[in-house]
Amino acid sequence: MLKALGMASRPRTLYEKIWDAHVVDQRADGTCLVFIDRHLVHEVTSPQAFEGLRVAGRKVRRPDLTLAVPDHNLPTTPRKDAAGNRLPIADPESAQQLAALEQNAPAFGIRYIGATDREQGIVHVVGPEQGFSLPGTTIVCGDSHTACHGGLGALAFGIGTSEVEHVLATQTLLLTPSKTMEVRVEGALGPGVTAKDLALEIIRRIGAAGGTGHVIEYTGSTIRALSVEGRLTVSNMSIEGGARAGLIAPDDVTFAYLKGRPMAPKGADWDAAVSYWRTLVTDPGATYDRTVLIDAAEIAPNVTWGTSPEDVVPITGVVPDPMDFADPSKQEAARKSLAYMGLEPGMRMQDVAVENIFIGSCTNSRIEDLRAAAAVLKGRKKAPGVKWAIVVPGSGLVKEQAEAEGLDRVFKDAGLEWREPGCSACLGMNPDKVPPGERSASTSNRNFVGRQGPGARTHLVSPAMAAAAAVTGRLSDVRELGGDA
Amino acid sequence: MDPVNHVEGKAYPFGRKNVDTDVIIPAHWLKTISRIGLGRGAFEALRAEPGNLFDDPAYAGSPILIAGDNFGCGSSREHAAWALGDMGIKAVIAPSFSDIFSGNAFKNGILTVVLPQEAIDRLMEVAKTDEIHVDLENQTVTTPFQDRFSFEIDPFRKQCLMGGLDEIGMTMAMDGQISNYEQRAAAAWPWQAGGANA
Numbered sequence: 001m002l003k004a005l006g007m008a009s010r011p012r013t014l015y016e017k018i019w020d021a022h023v024v025d026q027r028a029d030g031t032c033l034v035f036i037d038r039h040l041v042h043e044v045t046s047p048q049a050f051e052g053l054r055v056a057g058r059k060v061r062r063p064d065l066t067l068a069v070p071d072h073n074l075p076t077t078p079r080k081d082a083a084g085n086r087l088p089i090a091d092p093e094s095a096q097q098l099a100a101l102e103q104n105a106p107a108f109g110i111r112y113i114g115a116t117d118r119e120q121g122i123v124h125v126v127g128p129e130q131g132f133s134l135p136g137t138t139i140v141c142g143d144s145h146t147a148c149h150g151g152l153g154a155l156a157f158g159i160g161t162s163e164v165e166h167v168l169a170t171q172t173l174l175l176t177p178s179k180t181m182e183v184r185v186e187g188a189l190g191p192g193v194t195a196k197d198l199a200l201e202i203i204r205r206i207g208a209a210g211g212t213g214h215v216i217e218y219t220g221s222t223i224r225a226l227s228v229e230g231r232l233t234v235s236n237m238s239i240e241g242g243a244r245a246g247l248i249a250p251d252d253v254t255f256a257y258l259k260g261r262p263m264a265p266k267g268a269d270w271d272a273a274v275s276y277w278r279t280l281v282t283d284p285g286a287t288y289d290r291t292v293l294i295d296a297a298e299i300a301p302n303v304t305w306g307t308s309p310e311d312v313v314p315i316t317g318v319v320p321d322p323m324d325f326a327d328p329s330k331q332e333a334a335r336k337s338l339a340y341m342g343l344e345p346g347m348r349m350q351d352v353a354v355e356n357i358f359i360g361s362c363t364n365s366r367i368e369d370l371r372a373a374a375a376v377l378k379g380r381k382k383a384p385g386v387k388w389a390i391v392v393p394g395s396g397l398v399k400e401q402a403e404a405e406g407l408d409r410v411f412k413d414a415g416l417e418w419r420e421p422g423c424s425a426c427l428g429m430n431p432d433k434v435p436p437g438e439r440s441a442s443t444s445n446r447n448f449v450g451r452q453g454p455g456a457r458t459h460l461v462s463p464a465m466a467a468a469a470a471v472t473g474r475l476s477d478v479r480e481l482g483g484d485a
Numbered sequence: 486m487d488p489v490n491h492v493e494g495k496a497y498p499f500g501r502k503n504v505d506t507d508v509i510i511p512a513h514w515l516k517t518i519s520r521i522g523l524g525r526g527a528f529e530a531l532r533a534e535p536g537n538l539f540d541d542p543a544y545a546g547s548p549i550l551i552a553g554d555n556f557g558c559g560s561s562r563e564h565a566a567w568a569l570g571d572m573g574i575k576a577v578i579a580p581s582f583s584d585i586f587s588g589n590a591f592k593n594g595i596l597t598v599v600l601p602q603e604a605i606d607r608l609m610e611v612a613k614t615d616e617i618h619v620d621l622e623n624q625t626v627t628t629p630f631q632d633r634f635s636f637e638i639d640p641f642r643k644q645c646l647m648g649g650l651d652e653i654g655m656t657m658a659m660d661g662q663i664s665n666y667e668q669r670a671a672a673a674w675p676w677q678a679g680g681a682n683a
Contacts, residue, residue, distance in 0.1 A: 004586070005515050008543050023668040025659060031641040033659060035666050037677050045562065047518035061663075069683040093516035100518050111681040132680055144585060146559040158585055159564035161520075162592035162652075170656045170674075172663060176639065178584075209555035212581060223522065242558065263683040265676030273676045310529045329553060330500050427560075429512035448559060450508040450530050 011283035015180050017214045018155040018280070024172055034175050038154070040123040041068040041110065043101040044429070045142025045167050049165035050104040062171045063109035067132055070098050071122045071471035072116055076392050076419035079116050084117055094430065108168070108333035121382040121395025121421040123428050124148040128232060129395055130263025133264055135250035135277040140167055140364050145362045145445065146245075149239040151231035152258070153250030153280050155215070159237065175264035179289040180241065181206075181214040185222035187296035192479040195230030196370065196443065196462035197235040198222070199293075200302040204312035206292060208317050211243025214289065217249050217282065222296040228257040229368045236363045236411035237445055240309035249281045303349050303475055304447045313349060315465065315477045321345035340449055342437070349475050352459070353385055354441035357416065358452070359393030359463055359472040361426040366402050369463040371404050373443075374410040376467035376478060382415040383473030389416040390432065391454070392424040416470065428453040441469035486594045488649035492619040496612040497538055500582040500605065504552055506586065510568040512560075514610035523564055524571030539572075544654060549617055551608050554578040554596075557586025563578050564594045576619045580605055592652070598626060604634045621646060637666035 019296035070374040089095035105112035127133035135153035144158035236247030321336035426444035436455030447458040514526035576596040
């Protein structure tokens with residue numbers, strides 16, 4: 001069977017193994033037709049794809065491999081009234097786009113988890129949580145943070161709407177192989193240093209374009225010691241380093257996480273799956289196109305200062321001087337960033353006041369993220385200068401779990417709002433936005449100009465660091481604040 | 486998709502690095518269920534600045550955009566390619582592009598031309614006064630001043646662009662190979678089929 005699937009015996013990387021197992025056809029010019037095992041669909045990048053299918057009279061080839069969930073546009077305020085009736089979406093364009101998915105999914109035979117279903121959430125939280133995302137599979141979604149699922153050992157990447165339509169119609173994509181980059185992290189992360197800080201550190205080191213054309217495999221003892229949720233956080237941000245996908249070899253931690261999830265294999269299938277998944281490691285002697293080594297002990301809680309995710313400094317650091325950068329175009333970019341961010345070179349990051357706190361997004365809205373934030377907030381109050389602070393669980397199931405643990409009470413007692421699941425203030429598309437000129441400490445993934453709303457100034461941090469900023473009203477070193485984080 | 490070969494005309498000398506797709510088209514424009522009309526939202530934040538490049542009459546309707554490293558990074562939104570196309574852009578020239586953006590541009594008949602920074606610097610100068618010519622068939626970018634820069638492009642993409650081919654139709658014609666693969670996969674990994682139906 002392995003031979004039949006075209007697998008060679010030379011040492012291969014994890015990426016090559018998954019790639020080889022999915023090649024349907026290879027053209028003379030090297031372009032491959034690659035099979036897609038899992039397709040996640042949300043409301044923003046799919047309407048034009050479904051319209052394309054309709055116009056051409058085409059069907060969805062494999063609805064059984066396709067899962068639709070609304071997330072980007074959904075307001076995170078209550079979705080039902082006291083009588084249990086669905087509340088309308090106020091914004092007419094958002095309502096229309098959400099309605100389109102609700103109609104398109106059943107019309108094309110696709111499983112739909114709707115806005116008021118308890119399993120609803122951000123696609124990248126729902127996929128792993130339901131056991132839809134599995135090791136060794138190819139996973140796509142019309143969203144760049146699909147890289148997230150690589151934390152389970154899946155080859156997962158974002159695609160555009162034309163590709164969404166291509167996958168719906170054919171369950172394949174035309175791709176050329178990527179180069180491979182190993183990011184090996186060794187040692188123990190210090191107290192208060194999380195998977196998010198590690199992700200930011202990696203992007204700082206390789207740059208926002210460093211991974212372009214590559215798939216990153218994260219290896220080393222630090223990665224192995226991460227929980228699945230931490231691995232999802234690290235892999236999620238691969239795209240911020242330019243890499244379309246990240247990969248972490250599945251292991252017993254992965255299998256324990258997946259076992260018993262609703263869409264995960266069961267019985268004899270489970271045993272067969274685990275046997276196969278154990279082969280999904282980079283062989284000794286296999287080579288990467290590039291390797292980056294990181295010592296975990298060197299990583300502090302990190303924070304961004306600018307408008308690119310590569311603009312990272314330790315919380316103990318200061319705003320850099322644009323003249324510190326060797327590259328003239330980076331100097332110019334840094335000047336523009338600082339003007340937008342309203343910061344001066346040499347300012348201590350810990351002196352930067354924030355008015356808004358966002359804890360959520362596909363990067364940091366899983367239960368461990370909420371526990372880390374709650375550990376800092378327990379018994380404390382948000383600072384008077386913090387005007388708006390919201391906690392947005394990644395899914396309805398995360399929300400239930402958090403409430404069962406009493407985390408919602410901790411947040412509310414501290415003066416933070418406890419919301420319904422969705423993408424929320426990560427992207428300035430739904431009602432959750434940071435006001436112009438105001439600053440946020442945000443657990444999301446992008447500090448781009450206008451990302452959290454026009455004129456919004458974003459500082460990316462971990463959940464524990466966002467909680468610390470909520471308490472002090474400024475960017476703060478969580479290690480000085482204590483708590484269990 | 487209409488066939489693409491020559492793109493000739495004025496070019497926006499933009500040149501900025503790490504231009505993300507949130508800058509090209511902010512998220513609030515993504516609520517549309519149509520592909521058309523997004524040009525109005527293109528570079529919205531930049532266009533709010535007086536005297537900005539994109540509203541400068543000297544460059545109105547330019548079919549070429551010259552950008553810096555890592556153009557189109559960030560979100561996978563194809564709306565970025567639709568917005569550029571809607572404002573009349575048919576080719577973007579930069580030292581590098583994000584992988585997702587260059588794929589999206591290609592699917593919409595927008596050429597992404599990769600040239601070294603020195604060539605970009607030169608084209609930025611030329612664009613201030615003169616037209617630029619992108620020739621896909623010969624894989625060159627030329628100016629009226631005898632500048633001639635060659636670029637690489639994936640042969641399959643070139644063929645699709647020049648032929649205006651329907652990629653989905655081409656893949657659907659490979660139904661036999663896809664079905665064969667599905668049978669092999671069902672035998673090797675029986676737990677994967679029906680994943681969404683549980």
